[in-house]
Amino acid sequence: DVLSALKQDAYDLVDTIDALYQSMDNSLRFPAETPPAKNGAAIPAQSSETAHIHVERDYRTVACPMNFVKVKLDLDGMETGQRLAVLLADGEPIDNVPRSVAAEGHKVLGQTRVGDIWRVVIEKAAD
Numbered sequence: 001d002v003l004s005a006l007k008q009d010a011y012d013l014v015d016t017i018d019a020l021y022q023s024m025d026n027s028l029r030f031p032a033e034t035p036p037a038k039n040g041a042a043i044p045a046q047s048s049e050t051a052h053i054h055v056e057r058d059y060r061t062v063a064c065p066m067n068f069v070k071v072k073l074d075l076d077g078m079e080t081g082q083r084l085a086v087l088l089a090d091g092e093p094i095d096n097v098p099r100s101v102a103a104e105g106h107k108v109l110g111q112t113r114v115g116d117i118w119r120v121v122i123e124k125a126a127d
Helices: 002-023 066-076 092-103
Strands: 053-058 083-089 107-114 117-123
Touching (some): 066 083, 066 092, 083 092, 092 117
Parallel strands (some): 053 083
Antiparallel strands (some): 083 117, 107 117
């Protein structure tokens, strides 16, 4: 009947919205979006890095050690060889996250600084 079909459509819509919400980062952006820098300019990336980024996250406002925890969770959900690009604040985050990621066996492919923001590109290692 029609009501049952509409009920299933409503459930499907809720599941789709929930999946979209779960894919958002702390700044409520989707992974495919390139967040602006604090001064309004886009964060530059090396062209060789950008072409192969699978997930992008903005963790500039996430305090240590939670930013590393979030990066680790992102990497856990990725395939070996895929690349994650994260934005980090200057200071403790850029000092600790790349070092911790490397200690987990992943490759830090690059760190680009723009003002007080860092863009770090990480390649997931085999589990």
